[in-house]
Amino acid sequence: MTVRLYLPRDAAARSMGADRVARVIEETARARKLDLQLLRTGSRGLLWLEPLLEVETPQGRVGYGPVSGENVAGLLTDVVLRGGPHPLNIGLVEKHPYFASQQRLTFARVGVIDPLSLEQYQAHGGYQGLRQALTMSPADIVQAVTDSGLRGRGGAAFPTGIKWKTVLDQQATPKYITCNADEGDSGTFADRMLMEGDPLCLIEGMTIAALAVGAAHGYIYARIEYPDAIRTLREAIGIARTAGFIGPDIQGSGKAFELELRCGAGAYICGEETSMLESLEGKRGEVRVRPPLPAVAGLFGKPTVVNNVISLASVPVILAKGAAYYRDYGLGRSRGTLPFQLAGNIRHGGLVERAFGLTLRELLYDYGGGSASGKPIRAVQVGGPLGAYFPESLFDTVVDYEAFANVGGMLGHGGIVAFDDTVDLAQMARYAMEFCAIESCGKCTPCRIGSTRGTEVIDRIVRNENRDKNLGLLQDLCETMLQGSLCGLGGMTPIPVQSALKHFPEDFMRTRS
Amino acid sequence: MSEAQAATALDGTQLQVVQAELVRGKALPGPLLEVLLAIQQRLGFVPPAAVPVIADGLNLSRAEVHGVITFYHYFRQQPAGRHLVQLCRAEACQAMGANSLAQHAQRRLGVDFHATSADGAVTLEAVFCLGNCARAPAMMVDGELHGCVTAQRFDAVINELAGRS
Numbered sequence: 001m002t003v004r005l006y007l008p009r010d011a012a013a014r015s016m017g018a019d020r021v022a023r024v025i026e027e028t029a030r031a032r033k034l035d036l037q038l039l040r041t042g043s044r045g046l047l048w049l050e051p052l053l054e055v056e057t058p059q060g061r062v063g064y065g066p067v068s069g070e071n072v073a074g075l076l077t078d079v080v081l082r083g084g085p086h087p088l089n090i091g092l093v094e095k096h097p098y099f100a101s102q103q104r105l106t107f108a109r110v111g112v113i114d115p116l117s118l119e120q121y122q123a124h125g126g127y128q129g130l131r132q133a134l135t136m137s138p139a140d141i142v143q144a145v146t147d148s149g150l151r152g153r154g155g156a157a158f159p160t161g162i163k164w165k166t167v168l169d170q171q172a173t174p175k176y177i178t179c180n181a182d183e184g185d186s187g188t189f190a191d192r193m194l195m196e197g198d199p200l201c202l203i204e205g206m207t208i209a210a211l212a213v214g215a216a217h218g219y220i221y222a223r224i225e226y227p228d229a230i231r232t233l234r235e236a237i238g239i240a241r242t243a244g245f246i247g248p249d250i251q252g253s254g255k256a257f258e259l260e261l262r263c264g265a266g267a268y269i270c271g272e273e274t275s276m277l278e279s280l281e282g283k284r285g286e287v288r289v290r291p292p293l294p295a296v297a298g299l300f301g302k303p304t305v306v307n308n309v310i311s312l313a314s315v316p317v318i319l320a321k322g323a324a325y326y327r328d329y330g331l332g333r334s335r336g337t338l339p340f341q342l343a344g345n346i347r348h349g350g351l352v353e354r355a356f357g358l359t360l361r362e363l364l365y366d367y368g369g370g371s372a373s374g375k376p377i378r379a380v381q382v383g384g385p386l387g388a389y390f391p392e393s394l395f396d397t398v399v400d401y402e403a404f405a406n407v408g409g410m411l412g413h414g415g416i417v418a419f420d421d422t423v424d425l426a427q428m429a430r431y432a433m434e435f436c437a438i439e440s441c442g443k444c445t446p447c448r449i450g451s452t453r454g455t456e457v458i459d460r461i462v463r464n465e466n467r468d469k470n471l472g473l474l475q476d477l478c479e480t481m482l483q484g485s486l487c488g489l490g491g492m493t494p495i496p497v498q499s500a501l502k503h504f505p506e507d508f509m510r511t512r513s
Numbered sequence: 514m515s516e517a518q519a520a521t522a523l524d525g526t527q528l529q530v531v532q533a534e535l536v537r538g539k540a541l542p543g544p545l546l547e548v549l550l551a552i553q554q555r556l557g558f559v560p561p562a563a564v565p566v567i568a569d570g571l572n573l574s575r576a577e578v579h580g581v582i583t584f585y586h587y588f589r590q591q592p593a594g595r596h597l598v599q600l601c602r603a604e605a606c607q608a609m610g611a612n613s614l615a616q617h618a619q620r621r622l623g624v625d626f627h628a629t630s631a632d633g634a635v636t637l638e639a640v641f642c643l644g645n646c647a648r649a650p651a652m653m654v655d656g657e658l659h660g661c662v663t664a665q666r667f668d669a670v671i672n673e674l675a676g677r678s
Binding site: 011012014015016047048050183184185186187188189191192224225226227228262263264265266267268279280281282283284285286300341342343344345346349350351372381385415417418419420423428431435438439441 | 542543544545546547548549550577580581584585586587588603604605606607608609640641642643644645646647648649651653656657658659660661
């Protein structure tokens with residue numbers, strides 16, 4: 001009987017040698033005349049175990065990892081091909097503590113199916129949401145998304161349904177659906193994993209958005225640093241088009257939706273929505289002054305939905321299972337689930353999709369297993385380069401949008417970067433300013449000039465030149481950037497700087513050699 | 514420099530590529546970025562002499578084309594070395610020693626960031642996030658992603674490149 005094996009084709013797995021493992025498996029199977037079928041999937045998100053090979057058994061899929069080309073020979077044995085013992089055996093993957101306690105709504109299929117199999121996609125619930133949406137009026141679709149409580153997963157957490165309603169209410173045509181897939185925050189990779197592991201889910205979400213607001217054209221704006229995601233998405237768009245899930249007549253409904261993939265060219269600022277729209281129009285990614293909102297006058301001056309990958313990919317399950325099903329996860333005004341990404345100096349880095357409401361400590365220790373280096377975790381940065389640095393005393397903060405705002409932070413896109421006790425927060429604060437200087441679009445002065453002055457002032461503080469005066473100047477500069485910048489880049493760069501000053505002042509006061 | 518002179522500074526193949534991409538691009542709304550990406554993909558860089566040709570072809574000013582090329586980090590106006598090594602320098606990678614890896618890389622290759630080694634073999638670039646933050650530090654070599662890069666792994670990859678070229 002054919003034994004079915006699964007191995008991720010996800011970029012993180014490939015970065016650890018998954019392609020070589022696949023090659024050696026094929027060669028070994030041929031040499032030993034083994035009856036094997038190797039399927040490439042997305043990643044389950046247990047990234048420290050990649051490449052994670054899974055063997056299908058009657059009880060479920062048994063995992064072995066991390067596998068290298070060298071241990072393939074020892075794995076393709078009768079024992080292992082029945083899911084039996086081996087030093088790399090982690091048991092049934094879905095019973096693994098890291099995985100079993102997760103609440104996979106948006107990532108339900110990632111790591112499970114062949115990302116480019118329409119058949120497997122549909123066998124695992126794919127396109128149920130779209131089929132439901134096709135029976136509904138645009139206003140009812142918007143209402144369902146509003147009722148689900150879904151808020152923008154890109155970082156700003158604006159209610160998705162309200163954004164869609166604004167676009168639906170506009171008279172101007174044509175309208176556009178744009179997907180912001182410019183995932184530039186360090187410590188985040190959920191968009192990448194979804195686009196590589198379940199691209200049809202994103203396409204389905206965008207199609208539902210199009211039906212909801214009356215758009216017939218959509219763009220995915222993907223970053224050039226993600227070649228695997230770009231390749232997979234291109235193929236998936238072709239597959240969806242061939243099968244009539246996008247195109248001039250979606251499943252015989254008479255409704256049309258054309259979808260195009262566009263690539264960025266390495267500019268962090270293009271993750272900001274108006275800058276992304278400029279870039280989609282082929283221009284410099286300079287931030288636009290709001291109002292008008294993109295929902296009113298966005299791409300090519302027309303009403304435009306701008307949503308993050310995870311927001312759009314969460315829509316199919318909301319339509320398929322109902323708004324209440326999604327809303328029943330989470331707490332307060334943070335409903336549903338968030339795919340957290342554990343990164344940096346963390347033993348068990350990976351993706352954890354959970355309802356809002358657990359604590360940072362649970363994520364860092366119960367899932368993350370503490371630091372990779374074995375030293376104490378001294379600081380974590382949550383929400384990307386513009387997020388706050390948290391000290392250990394704040395690790396019990398409950399993870400929801402409001403609780404994070406209350407302690408001066410933000411959840412952003414759900415990226416959590418851990419640092420051990422070798423981190424120098426004065427240097428990280430300087431880096432925040434330096435990064436802003438490199439990536440500023442240049443349109444507004446607080447961001448363009450303030451960031452460069454910021455690095456200089458931090459340098460003087462660290463060198464103990466007029467330290468007190470320069471500390472005051474730095475606070476003043478941070479306030480100017482916070483209040484005076486056009487967008488979140490200049491407006492939030494002070495957050496990591498001020499949190500470092502507040503929680504780790506000793507790093508700025510030290511005498512250095 | 515007149516537009517005709519600039520166009521002659523492109524060799525035959527380059528001019529052909531630029532013109533073909535202009536034809537393809539004209540069918541798109543807001544085509545400039547797409548055209549530039551395609552040219553760089555095919556030629557390895559966007560030759561400065563292509564700027565007036567592109568401007569003319571898309572009915573834009575040269576300043577607009579130049580402005581877009583210089584805004585985005587990805588575009589280069591000179592060819593890169595035979596191999597492109599991109600090291601991630603963002604926070605998650607810094608938490609796993611990216612700064613010392615960066616120093617090692619510069620020493621090993623004898624170049625600064627955004628420069629090409631004297632023998633033309635390797636261009637070293639700093640990038641901010643490759644999306645491999647759980648397997649930091651990360652680097653990309655000729656489009657291929659590597660995770661958990663130590664100084665030893667870096668050297669092994671570079672030695673393999675030397676063997677290839």
